[in-house]
Amino acid sequence: MCGIVGFVGERDNMQQILQGMMDAIAHRGPDGQGQFIEGPAALGQRRLSIIDLEGGKQPMFNEDGNLAVIFNGEIYNFQELTAELMRAGHTFATRSDTEVLLHGYEEWGKDLLQRLRGMFTFAIWDRREQTLFCARDHFGIKPLYYYRNEDGELLFGSEIKSFLAHPGFKKELNEEQLPLYLSYQYSPGENTFFKGVKKLMPAHWMEWKNGTLTVQRYWQPRFSPDDSKTLEEWEQEIGDAMKESVQAHKIADVEVGSFLSSGVDSSYMAALAHVDKTFTVGFANKQYDETDYAKEFSEHIGVKNYAYRITPEEYWANLGKIQYHMDEPLADAASVALYFVNREAAKQVKVCLSGEGADEFFGGYNIYKEPFTVSWYDRIPLPIRRVIGAVAEKLPPVHGVNFLVRRSKPLEERYIGNTNLMDERRKKKLLKHYSSRTLPTDLSRPYFAQTKGQDAVTQMEYCDLNLWMVGDILLKADKMSMANSLELRVPFLDRRVFELACRIPTRHKVTAEQTKIAMRGAAEQTIPAKTADKKKLGFPVPVRAWLREEKYAAVVRDAFNTPAAEQFFNVKELNRMLDQHISGKRDNWRQIWCIFMFLVWYDEYFVKR
Template sequence: MCGIVGIFDMQGSRPIDRELLHRMNESQFHRGPVEGDLHLEPGLGFGHRRLSIIALEAGLQPLFNEDETIALVFNGEIYNFRELRTELQGLGHVFRTPSDSETIVHAYEQWGEACVNHLRGMFAFAIWDRPQQTLFLARDRMGIKPMHYAALPDGTFAFGSELKSLLTLPNITRDIDPLAVEEYFAYGYVPEPRTIFTSARKLLPGHTLSLRVGQPLPASKQYWDVPFIPHAAMSEREIEAELVVRLREAVQSHLISDVPLGAFLSGGVDSSAVVAMMAGVTEGPVNTCSIAFNNQAFDESVYARQVAERYKTSHRSETVDKDDYGLIDTLAALYDEPYADSSAIPTYRVCQLARKNVTVALSGDGGDENFAGYRRHRMAMGEERVRSLLPLALRKPVFGLLGAAYPKADWAPRVLRAKTTFEALARDLTEGYFHGVSVSNDRIRAQLFSNGFKQRLQGYRAVEVMRGYAAKAPTDDPLSLVQYLDMKTYLPGDILTKVDRASMAHALEVRVPLLDHKFVEWVSGLPSGTKLRNGDGKHIFKKALQPYLSDDILYRKKQGFSIPLSEWLRGPLLDTMRRAVLNPALLDTGIFNRSYLKQMVDEHAAGTKDHGTTLWSVLMFDAFLRNNGAAGSAGHSAPAVAVAA
């Protein structure tokens, strides 16, 4: 696991500034504190920071082929590298190291850009092909590992694992993209391929980018997508049996390591399933860890202990104060752009705990996306059943009127909070799903933004991100479609980003076997009715796991990795939130409607309305601005942020 950076002269072979490349590389020291190195030649510079996992003494990068015409910098793990190595040796390739990294070099020599189709793992890498004068970038299929890049005004191209590496460059602008702001306040993160800055982009999951000297920057190319190709008919018992076999194989493939390895164990279905499979294929006890909260409403540690005892794991648990909100600026510095998922706080803490004993940890991320485990999946399908009864021409005025008239009753029992449901029913499936997942919906954003900022948006709405994916979706099944939308937006933009930055902050590698692409491909072909049945998400997954986990683990109400956000913002964080949200420097950006911000603060503090998620988003946006030198903290002057037109 590593951090990679590079500078490439798209126009020719101008020398690369070594000190500048060094600064880029060292900005990501936390991703690879073991060692680092640079490689420079005319027109190209590569940098690499290493966290040693496999081939501890032989994995220093950049890494070359036999005649040093191909160079690689790589972040990730290739789980099938031993099989590939044998295949490539049979084709005449000579290996100098036992590392998985060298497998990529020879795979590129053999298959060119199609090498990515042979790789099983999580990866982001860059290859310099000197004979072809080509720079080739690739990102893994699910977006587990990050890749940021920028085409700079002087004709150079730069890339890095984290956005902060690009921000060390003196000629990169920090103008904020207004479309990214709109997307951030809708989703709680900035979805790929955009970043918060107009000058930088993210390489999309399952995509490659190939640049050649003397040619303009091309568009990226997609090499993989979730197929959703239905399987031949199988009984449910056959599905359950094959699911366990495939799950066990995916987990086992992720266990290669030359350093201590363990697992996160939250007590939920997904992490418990991973631990159960690990226990069946490893010698000795599995190392597991979990965090507990001193607030029972948010604590699942009793279930984690139950699984740990059943499988006799070497389990560590630490209790975190429910008022563990001192990480706001730490998180803003980690994520480099605004990021509003408050579960980043406990994720940071569990990574911190895991690193005390292991260097690699397996997680259960991806189970909800694979098997329709989110509450919003159930809600979307319920709404879709109602939509099927009435044409849009009738639904839109009827439910649109009900949605406008019905009060926003945050204080009421969930069954009486119908406003969001009415609003969703007035839309088609994609827009209704977007409305349901938005941290601040269209109605709120229309009031949150200033008139001047809305003019800069020129009518752009964040739903276009989902509409773009829906238009290219490989399925027309409603449940599969919303799962696909999650896999393209929420999974890489929120979940995997959260885990990557939190784990790398502690030099911890996190692996996600439920997102092994072979497992994802197979699960995507299962009938929707096996995933969501009678309001029960993960139906077939839970049935398959009954011999391995108790009903307490499988069938209790889903809790999630959450924190008492609204409570914090009415209590111990109220003054902090008020200072941040009403910060003159934040208001001077011209993005926000001052009167609505004040109204939200007052209503939330009084308890008459719950604006917790929107206010947290604003608070984290302010923290992002302060940590990027674009705006000052409350009470301190700073230049207003430039918002690109």
């Protein structure tokens, strides 16, 4: 696990520029660093040593020295690929999974990507062809950003903040991303909050040659339900697949631990992994505290649990640091708790397993129950539902009204992902420079088109797999673990697990009463039924309550009345929204937090720096 940076474009002081970029992401790899500079190419890497501690240094070269690679991630099938490549005549100098990328690229070219099982971003420089080739893993577990400046230079890296050290980078806010963020609570799609900076999307490669940049998708996840098996058969297959995946994800030359909340995903993971240590965070407020459960469950499976209770003071004190590490604003309050659990785990281990991906693969979100609830309402002709929804939209946004508004539209018009914080009417009131140039549905629509004819739950899963999981779940997992120099591995997000999950029929995933049906059944073979059947809580955080306390409401109000807030928002409307929440008239905490996190992030990148 590492961080990578680089650029293509000859300049004076290339070594100094590259070092500055590497220093900006030193937290991703405190164990070492390496550089390659030749002609127009500059490649840099910061290393967190996990596999082949002595021999895995980067940049790494192939036998004749023509190819140089820098790599962030882990290739879990590197041993079988190594054996296959050795049979084909390749000579390996290390035991590192990094070397598989070099020889695999020599042997198979871009087709190497179809053979990889793991989480990765990497860059290969071909010295003879003067070509840069970069790729990102199938599900987007590891991030990669890129930027082309006016001089035709290409910058790339694991984190946007590394670009700030390059004199050819022009730091400008992309304000067009703000309306999308207010709906999604994260920065969706390939564009970012920095003008010109793009994300290399999951399952994509890019190639720079002779000043031309080509970006292309190399793999597409597909759901293709198979009705031929019973629920019990699916449960058995899930159990077998997860046991194998967890063992593959434990390959390391350092100790591996596991995160543990009160949910089925992390509990199942910890039980399968047979690690020695689990890590949990909670809060003093019992409603938001999972530490007692974690201690009890850890004792049940015979491992030591390390629990930490976050105080409100330290939660709020670290918000600026956390938004800085995110690179882009993220309004998921659980990301802060994730920072602390990673911090505590990093004191004991270098690698931790976590449960991301189970909800998207196996139907875990409560919103997936919606197609099965009040289904009679959907039988009302759509034109009538649209009229009802138009009337309801003018009413205060309470629970029943929200239902009427949502169900007045077909799924592809209303569902943009697991979170839809603000509609266009709300954003028009809040924003000084509202733009409808790109609507949230413009991003989600292609995923509904690609799953046309499939059931509603499958369409929602596919949408979340491509938007929510990448933009929120995996973003915070990568950035919060790397901020603490900890490698986070996600055994659910494995190609072999997906090859199974994509064939499970919806009836074995979700009903009006239950989510993750087949996966819970598989988990029951390993953990107690009361844990396997536990209702999904997410990562509970007491922000709603804190925002009604004078001390913390004052912090937000101060932010809402800064010049930055005045620049982007209708400040009077912000304060009204906060007043409503404090008084208890409305539950506005998510909307308040979303705007507050943007302002905290903006302060980090455009006021302080």
